[in-house]
Amino acid sequence: MKVGLFIPCYVDQFYPQVAIASLELLESAGVDVDYPLKQTCCGQPMANSGYQDYGEGAADLFRKNFSGFDYVVCPSGSCTLHTKDHIYSGKDNEPKVYELCEFLTDVLKIKNLKANFPYKVGIHASCHGLRGLNLAKPSEIMGVEFNKPKQLLEMVNGIELVNLTRKDECCGFGGTFAVFEEAVSVSMGKDRIKDHEEQGVQVITGADMSCLMHLEGILRRENSPVKVMHIAEILNGQVPKTQNQK
Amino acid sequence: MAKYQKPKTRSKMKTTPTHAAAAEAFLKDGERSHWHDDTLWHVRSKRDVAAQKIPEWENLRNNASQIKDYVLSNLDNLLLQFEKNASENGIEVLWAKDADEHNQHVLRILEENQVKNLVKSKSILTEECGLNHFLEDKGYDVVDTDLGERIIQFNKQVPSHIVMPAIHLKKKEIGDIFHEHLGTEAGADDPAYLTEAARQHLRQKFIQAKAAITGVNFGIAETGGFVVCTNEGNADMGTHLADLHIACMGIEKLIPRAADLGVFLRLLARSATGQSITNYTSHFHRPREGKKMYLILVDNGRTDQLGREDFRNSLKCIRCGACMNTCPIYRRSSGFSYGSTVPGPIGSILSPGMDLKKHSTLPFASTLCGSCTDVCPVKINIHEQLYKWRQVITKEGPSQPSKKWAMRFGGNVMSKPKLFDMMGKMARKSLTISPRGFIYNSFNAWGKHRELPEVPKESFKDWYRKNRKQ
Ligand code: SF4
Numbered sequence: 001m002k003v004g005l006f007i008p009c010y011v012d013q014f015y016p017q018v019a020i021a022s023l024e025l026l027e028s029a030g031v032d033v034d035y036p037l038k039q040t041c042c043g044q045p046m047a048n049s050g051y052q053d054y055g056e057g058a059a060d061l062f063r064k065n066f067s068g069f070d071y072v073v074c075p076s077g078s079c080t081l082h083t084k085d086h087i088y089s090g091k092d093n094e095p096k097v098y099e100l101c102e103f104l105t106d107v108l109k110i111k112n113l114k115a116n117f118p119y120k121v122g123i124h125a126s127c128h129g130l131r132g133l134n135l136a137k138p139s140e141i142m143g144v145e146f147n148k149p150k151q152l153l154e155m156v157n158g159i160e161l162v163n164l165t166r167k168d169e170c171c172g173f174g175g176t177f178a179v180f181e182e183a184v185s186v187s188m189g190k191d192r193i194k195d196h197e198e199q200g201v202q203v204i205t206g207a208d209m210s211c212l213m214h215l216e217g218i219l220r221r222e223n224s225p226v227k228v229m230h231i232a233e234i235l236n237g238q239v240p241k242t243q244n245q246k
Numbered sequence: 247m248a249k250y251q252k253p254k255t256r257s258k259m260k261t262t263p264t265h266a267a268a269a270e271a272f273l274k275d276g277e278r279s280h281w282h283d284d285t286l287w288h289v290r291s292k293r294d295v296a297a298q299k300i301p302e303w304e305n306l307r308n309n310a311s312q313i314k315d316y317v318l319s320n321l322d323n324l325l326l327q328f329e330k331n332a333s334e335n336g337i338e339v340l341w342a343k344d345a346d347e348h349n350q351h352v353l354r355i356l357e358e359n360q361v362k363n364l365v366k367s368k369s370i371l372t373e374e375c376g377l378n379h380f381l382e383d384k385g386y387d388v389v390d391t392d393l394g395e396r397i398i399q400f401n402k403q404v405p406s407h408i409v410m411p412a413i414h415l416k417k418k419e420i421g422d423i424f425h426e427h428l429g430t431e432a433g434a435d436d437p438a439y440l441t442e443a444a445r446q447h448l449r450q451k452f453i454q455a456k457a458a459i460t461g462v463n464f465g466i467a468e469t470g471g472f473v474v475c476t477n478e479g480n481a482d483m484g485t486h487l488a489d490l491h492i493a494c495m496g497i498e499k500l501i502p503r504a505a506d507l508g509v510f511l512r513l514l515a516r517s518a519t520g521q522s523i524t525n526y527t528s529h530f531h532r533p534r535e536g537k538k539m540y541l542i543l544v545d546n547g548r549t550d551q552l553g554r555e556d557f558r559n560s561l562k563c564i565r566c567g568a569c570m571n572t573c574p575i576y577r578r579s580s581g582f583s584y585g586s587t588v589p590g591p592i593g594s595i596l597s598p599g600m601d602l603k604k605h606s607t608l609p610f611a612s613t614l615c616g617s618c619t620d621v622c623p624v625k626i627n628i629h630e631q632l633y634k635w636r637q638v639i640t641k642e643g644p645s646q647p648s649k650k651w652a653m654r655f656g657g658n659v660m661s662k663p664k665l666f667d668m669m670g671k672m673a674r675k676s677l678t679i680s681p682r683g684f685i686y687n688s689f690n691a692w693g694k695h696r697e698l699p700e701v702p703k704e705s706f707k708d709w710y711r712k713n714r715k716q
Binding site: 007009011012013014015016017019020023035037038039040041043045046047048049050051052054055056057058060061127128130131132138139140141142143166169170172173174175177178179180181182183184185186187188189191213214216217218220221 | 273617640656662674701702
């Protein structure tokens with residue numbers, strides 16, 4: 001099983017620790033994982049802004065970079081979804097694309113982890129992972145509950161997971177929405193944070209760094225003690241760093 | 247996008263406020279926007295509780311979706327069948343290709359029957375056609391009898407929500423409106439007291455009215471009958487007292503058989519408000535002795551939408567409003583920020599088909615979170631259609647040169663690994679060395695209320711080269 005690690009552009013540039021944690025998690029599970037060095041981006045920012053055609057170059061490059069792999073694994077639900085929907089067409093000769101959490105639960109079928117994380121944690125359910133990839137049962141859909149990121153976090157020692165009032169409300173990031181609809185975006189982000197704060201959360205985690213970047217931006221501006229960490233960091237045994245505030 | 251049919255640009259206005267600007271204005275009053283958000287979230291929560299009680303909920307949604315797919319694929323024949331059966335029942339069926347023809351039909355009926363006073367129960371279609379203003383300009387007394395609609399009629403507003411038209415108003419504001427128009431005590435805002443005042447006021451109007459206009463929730467092809475759902479019984483009160491009943495129906499409101507009705511009735515009220523069924527579900531088949539019944543079938547852009555392959559199934563909508571209640575953007579920006587008769591997620595995929603230029607910002611008023619799609623009782627892929635409208639608008643909508651340039655530039659960088667690495671390094675470097683005021687200024691919408699991420703000393707790629715690939 002050859003796994004290609006796809007690291008979204010902004011994670012590569014701004015959150016290398018998330019990429020390192022993802023890589024180490026896969027390596028420690030004994031996976032043959034490689035990171036193609038010529039990768040850039042899946043083209044989602046262009047496509048979601050209505051310029052899908054301008055993302056074609058990125059998509060072609062993506063297919064080239066990951067040809068020959070059995071799986072592409074990515075620590076972002078949103079980029080994974082875009083890759084599945086717009087870069088590949090689900091044919092047999094294409095690599096299968098998985099978001100990191102679902103790869104751990106569904107393909108590797110991880111049953112335990114060594115990580116220790118004695119903090120109160122709130123899970124931010126990012127929408128594309130939730131509703132697009134079915135990482136958990138969305139609250140709108142009726143049926144049996146399941147939640148893959150939570151399933152993994154429950155294997156971490158000492159962790160205390162809280163219940164939110166609105167367990168899967170959008171944080172308002174939405175790519176360029178965050179900029180073009182700044183007022184709504186920030187208002188949504190603040191409301192999300194308030195829900196976590198009211199439950200006494202110390203760390204907000206999730207499977208999409210983009211949403212966490214948006215929430216972190218607000219938290220740091222407001223000098224909040226609440227930290228954000230990507231789920232890969234927690235599963236890989238990292239602890240919260242002390243961040244510089246603004 | 248083979249079947250895509252170019253929408254017309256109908257707006258005469260040069261500039262329409264963007265959704266973002268209207269939303270920002272609404273959000274200035276933080277207390278009100280939070281109240282609005284909480285109120286609608288409460289409705290969404292009631293919907294969840296109601297849906298949880300139906301073990302076959304997801305099957306019901308599938309059934310409803312498939313029935314509506316069938317309707318859209320056979321609309322021509324079903325409409326003819328419906329017309330035939332309705333006519334045989336004694337209903338006069340009229341066709342209207344657009345809003346104007348619809349309004350002219352209504353006017354002619356009123357003139358022929360010498361009616362001056364009429365009552366109306368809730369109909370989003372007549373809002374879409376601008377019927378009230380059309381008739382008022384001609385000297386008619388048109389009274390909306392749905393309580394919420396009557397309130398906004400007093401207040402000279404349009405509905406901000408398709409099921410709860412006055413949801414944007416607080417109790418106290420309604421008290422003030424009633425005080426001004428109905429003479430209730432100043433400052434009184436007790437709902438029971440206000441409702442009673444409205445009831446007394448509307449009784450008079452019901453008695454005076456010679457014609458009653460209603461919308462139609464479901465037209466049944468097999469029987470030629472139609473169904474109107476209300477919570478206040480105002481449609482029944484109006485139609486029972488008046489000599490003529492004019493029902494206005496969008497051509498997509500059909501279902502094939504009476505047996506299909508149960509599927510939709512079980513979904514509609516639960517999705518809308520969390521009730522198991524609306525208080526009144528009224529079935530109309532034929533006029534009573536000595537009375538008249540008219541049914542106007544309205545197109546007004548619907549066949550154009552049917553011809554757009556990517557967007558046709560927006561016509562499956564049963565107007566439950568659930569996508570509005572669940573939409574985190576609607577909840578925080580209110581219905582008015584959309585500037586269209588049907589606001590919220592469904593409005594954002596219907597309206598661009600009516601007037602692409604006027605509504606060009608609506609498909610962008612979304613994070614594509616997909617909650618609308620999951621809540622929709624007829625399984626319209628709303629968020630996917632928002633994405634598809636974006637692709638259309640950047641090609642055919644108002645031009646946005648700077649955005650277009652930025653996206654083309656971004657696409658170019660992303661297709662060239664070396665350029666990408668270099669640009670990344672430059673961006674990180676400039677963020678570390680620039681003074682704060684240079685980064686956080688009025689051109690940086692991100693930074694108005696948010697910090698940018700801290701800049702790491704190296705990218706993952708750099709780290710990987712050093713630590714894994716030597
Ligand atoms: S699109 Fe679906 S959820 Fe929205 S109003 Fe129509 S039927 Fe209801």
